[in-house]
Amino acid sequence: MSSHETRPCVPDLKKERLKCDFNVEELTNLIDGGKEKTALRRKLRSVISSESAYIDPIPPEYMSHEDQFSNELRKTCHTAMLMNKQNIDIKTLQLSKAYIGVLKDGDPLWVHYHVFIPSITGQSDPEQQKIWMEKIRTWKIFGTYAQTELGHGTFLRGLETTATYDRETREFILNSPTITATKWWPGGLGHTVNFAAVMAQLYVGGKCYGPHMFMVQLRDENTHESLPGVTLGEIGPRFGLNTNGNGFLRFDHYRIPRRNMLMKHAQVLEDGTYVKPSHSKLSYGTMVRVRVGIVRDTCIQLQQAVTIATRYSAVRHQSELIPGEPEPQILDYQTQQFKILPQISSVFALFFAANSVIDAYYSVTAQMDLGDMSLLPELHALSSGLKALSASDASRGVEICRLSCGGHGYLASSNFPRLYTQTTCAITYEGENTVLWLQVARYIIKSYRSAQNGNNLKHSVSYLSKQPRPVRGDLSNNGLLEAFKAAVFKLVSDTEGRIQRVCAKGQNYHMAWNQCSLQLLKCAEAHTRFYVCEQFVRKVEMAKGTENVKKILKNLCRLYLTHHVSVNSGDFLKSGSLSQNDIAVLEEEMCSLLEVLRPQAVSIVDAFDFDDGQLNSCLGCWDGDVYQRLYDEALKSPLNKTDVPEAYYKYLRPLMQVGLKSSL
Numbered sequence: 289m290s291s292h293e294t295r296p297c298v299p300d301l302k303k304e305r306l307k308c309d310f311n312v313e314e315l316t317n318l319i320d321g322g323k324e325k326t327a328l329r330r331k332l333r334s335v336i337s338s339e340s341a342y343i344d345p346i347p348p349e350y351m352s353h354e355d356q357f358s359n360e361l362r363k364t365c366h367t368a369m370l371m372n373k374q375n376i377d378i379k380t381l382q383l384s385k386a387y388i389g390v391l392k393d394g395d396p397l398w399v400h401y402h403v404f405i406p407s408i409t410g411q412s413d414p415e416q417q418k419i420w421m422e423k424i425r426t427w428k429i430f431g432t433y434a435q436t437e438l439g440h441g442t443f444l445r446g447l448e449t450t451a452t453y454d455r456e457t458r459e460f461i462l463n464s465p466t467i468t469a470t471k472w473w474p475g476g477l478g479h480t481v482n483f484a485a486v487m488a489q490l491y492v493g494g495k496c497y498g499p500h501m502f503m504v505q506l507r508d509e510n511t512h513e514s515l516p517g518v519t520l521g522e523i524g525p526r527f528g529l530n531t532n533g534n535g536f537l538r539f540d541h542y543r544i545p546r547r548n549m550l551m552k553h554a555q556v557l558e559d560g561t562y563v564k565p566s567h568s569k570l571s572y573g574t575m576v577r578v579r580v581g582i583v584r585d586t587c588i589q590l591q592q593a594v595t596i597a598t599r600y601s602a603v604r605h606q607s608e609l610i611p612g613e614p615e616p617q618i619l620d621y622q623t624q625q626f627k628i629l630p631q632i633s634s635v636f637a638l639f640f641a642a643n644s645v646i647d648a649y650y651s652v653t654a655q656m657d658l659g660d661m662s663l664l665p666e667l668h669a670l671s672s673g674l675k676a677l678s679a680s681d682a683s684r685g686v687e688i689c690r691l692s693c694g695g696h697g698y699l700a701s702s703n704f705p706r707l708y709t710q711t712t713c714a715i716t717y718e719g720e721n722t723v724l725w726l727q728v729a730r731y732i733i734k735s736y737r738s739a740q741n742g743n744n745l746k747h748s749v750s751y752l753s754k755q756p757r758p759v760r761g762d763l764s765n766n767g768l769l770e771a772f773k774a775a776v777f778k779l780v781s782d783t784e785g786r787i788q789r790v791c792a793k794g795q796n797y798h799m800a801w802n803q804c805s806l807q808l809l810k811c812a813e814a815h816t817r818f819y820v821c822e823q824f825v826r827k828v829e830m831a832k833g834t835e836n837v838k839k840i841l842k843n844l845c846r847l848y849l850t851h852h853v854s855v856n857s858g859d860f861l862k863s864g865s866l867s868q869n870d871i872a873v874l875e876e877e878m879c880s881l882l883e884v885l886r887p888q889a890v891s892i893v894d895a896f897d898f899d900d901g902q903l904n905s906c907l908g909c910w911d912g913d914v915y916q917r918l919y920d921e922a923l924k925s926p927l928n929k930t931d932v933p934e935a936y937y938k939y940l941r942p943l944m945q946v947g948l949k950s951s952l
């Protein structure tokens with residue numbers, strides 16, 4: 289049983305926790321990746337929790353934009369110092385769940401650690417790395433990833449910033465020729481970082497070689513002033529992540545040494561000779577890495593949301609289930625269970641998918657370091673698909689959790705507004721979802737055609753080689769996976785056929801592609817969903833541990849499968865892989881799973897092991913003392929400092945003194 293068992297909580301939550309029939313600690317260990325990792329995370333958390341520097345002087349919602357930024361920069365710099373003292377790698381801390389809750393609305397140095405540094409290590413040659421990494425380690429360099437421009441974020445080949453090689457001086461001249469060439473969005477660019485990895489169109493001898501990456505100093509290392517030829521600023525308030533310091537940048541014929549081009553993959557030699565990379569998309573490598581990381585990150589955001597929603601649903605009583613009886617916990621309504629439990633199953637699906645794509649990332653990049661690029665296209669498709677699926681599932685999930693908390697879910701003190709803005713931006717950044725789905729579709733259609741021509745396919749798409757034939761009426765996990773394969777196969781073959789038909793009518797291929805892109809999106813999502821389901825089934829089959837924990841995992845997996853079959857039932861019916869009766873049986877099973885899992889719901893989310901400081905939510909606190917917390921939090925509003933606000937004297941009283949002239 290969990291170590292939290294004995295802590296006081298309201299009777300409703302106590303009752304829920306007493307129903308627990310599995311070992312919460314064991315599930316926590318599984319999610320952390322082992323007992324040792326749980327211990328390490330808790331150790332890190334105890335270091336963090338005891339730091340008074342992380343206490344916000346007032347709730348950040350009531351601070352100005354400038355004060356919010358400064359407060360978060362203070363905390364992120366404090367963390368760097370603290371980790372230095374404790375000899376802990378800050379990147380490890382930041383990726384650990386232990387750090388959640390410290391920074392409330394974005395970290396101005398996050399892109400430095402997780403996008404800029406991997407760009408330097410992944411894109412520069414050993415000599416360059418030695419020089420720059422030393423300066424990064426000694427905190428002389430803080431950087432960002434400056435790729436997106438006002439005019440182009442998605443279409444990298446359309447970037448307008450130029451880097452023109454000057455053979456005479458052996459320098460590159462960076463220039464922003466138009467307003468739309470202004471770099472726009474990079475995290476920390478506004479006023480935090482002094483360097484940037486800048487994506488620019490490489491020009492040598494009048495010829496354009498496409499987007500390449502350059503290491504560019506933007507601010508003086510001592511005064512922090514922007515350097516001549518560089519214009520910098522912040523882009524203004526955003527939907528969320530307001531303390532990330534997202535900035536803009538313009539170059540006016542700004543010169544940097546030749547060796548500031550990142551030269552691991554492509555080079556420009558002193559005489560201007562261009563040496564091309566072994567794969568044309570290697571300069572996109574950082575994006576692949578961050579997309580992989582986003583799957584894990586969005587999964588953790590969803591964990592927070594379901595913890596809040598589940599605990600609140602156990603504490604909240606509303607309406608009558610049976611006339612005349614006491615008001616039930618809202619978690620007893622089937623409709624409420626249907627809002628929350630599929631989100632809990634989604635957490636586990638994303639968790640297993642994240643682990644598998646992280647493993648794939650490391651194994652493919654190790655092969656690439658040995659010169660074998662053959663698995664890169666598959667990794668690109670997989671990471672793009674999982675980034676898109678996790679970001680959209682998690683943000684939809686967070687919103688469903690918010691809605692499941694009724695009016696109180698709309699309060700800032702529920703923490704849903706922040707969680708939502710943090711999750712939904714993952715749909716946009718690191719490759720807008722629709723665009724990434726279309727990249728997945730491109731890979732699937734290409735693979736399908738290749739199989740039609742008798743070629744072997746890579747593992748993740750091998751089922752597209754020939755029409756799968758699921759066994760009718762087999763509704764086991766494996767049976768459903770086979771049905772999934774058949775449904776995706778049908779979507780892909782129909783879509784490919786449609787593209788051909790449009791082309792046969794005289795349309796060129798690109799226009800035909802556009803005309804079929806709604807179906808292409810469906811193919812991409814269905815293929816990625818199948819991958820997630822398959823990983824879920826296989827990882828649960830392989831899971832070690834006590835029977836009761838395995839039972840929880842099996843039930844969650846089954847809920848995930850039945851839910852996604854039900855949501856996409858049309859695809860299964862059209863492919864003939866499931867009958868109407870099969871769908872009805874599966875939907876009934878889904879409803880009984882809600883009932884089976886309901887008594888364990890609070891304990892499952894307890895296993896995510898967030899403390900109250902991390903959840904930062906009046907609704908999700910461990911003890912369930914929801915109403916007192918909501919009331920106390922409201923009292924912190926600056927408007928409550930006085931009974932009659934100044935605005936009354938300025939505006940309302942004069943109005944009331946005039947009175948209405950007409951009788952309207």
Ligand SMILES: CCCCCCCCCCCCCCCCCCCCCC(=O)SCCNC(=O)CCNC(=O)[C@H](O)C(C)(C)COP(=O)(O)OP(=O)(O)OC[C@H]1O[C@@H](n2cnc3c(N)ncnc32)[C@H](O)[C@@H]1OP(=O)(O)O
Binds near residue numbers: 433649
């Ligand atoms: C494992 C690690 C674990 C540890 C985890 C550590 C990290 C943890 C992370 C946690 C997160 C917490 C966040 C909180 C804080 C907020 C921070 C916010 C940060 C946000 C930063 C940003 O937001 S930063 C900007 C991102 N901006 C994009 O993301 C642009 C999208 N736009 C494109 O990416 C290209 O523009 C696009 C569309 C491909 C077309 O590119 P294009 O036009 O050049 O290419 P085409 O479409 O013509 O395709 C031609 C052929 O190239 C193939 N191909 C294309 N890409 C390829 C590739 N990468 N690899 C291989 N192959 C590729 C393709 O498949 C075709 O192959 P084929 O010909 O065989 O079919």
Ligand SMILES: Cc1cc2nc3c(=O)[nH]c(=O)nc-3n(C[C@H](O)[C@H](O)[C@H](O)COP(=O)(O)OP(=O)(O)OC[C@H]3O[C@@H](n4cnc5c(N)ncnc54)[C@H](O)[C@@H]3O)c2cc1C
Binds near residue numbers: 472475529534719
């Ligand atoms: C919080 C946040 C942080 C960010 N941090 C960074 C950073 O650190 N560094 C950085 O360089 N950038 C950063 N970005 C920028 C981000 O990467 C881009 O916004 C993103 O890649 C989307 O590009 P876009 O804004 O040009 O959207 P657009 O491409 O203009 O998208 C607008 C619409 O057009 C559609 N569309 C575009 N192309 C196609 C197509 N080919 N087919 C079909 N539909 C299409 C999209 O689906 C979307 O509906 C950040 C953005 C955000 C929101």
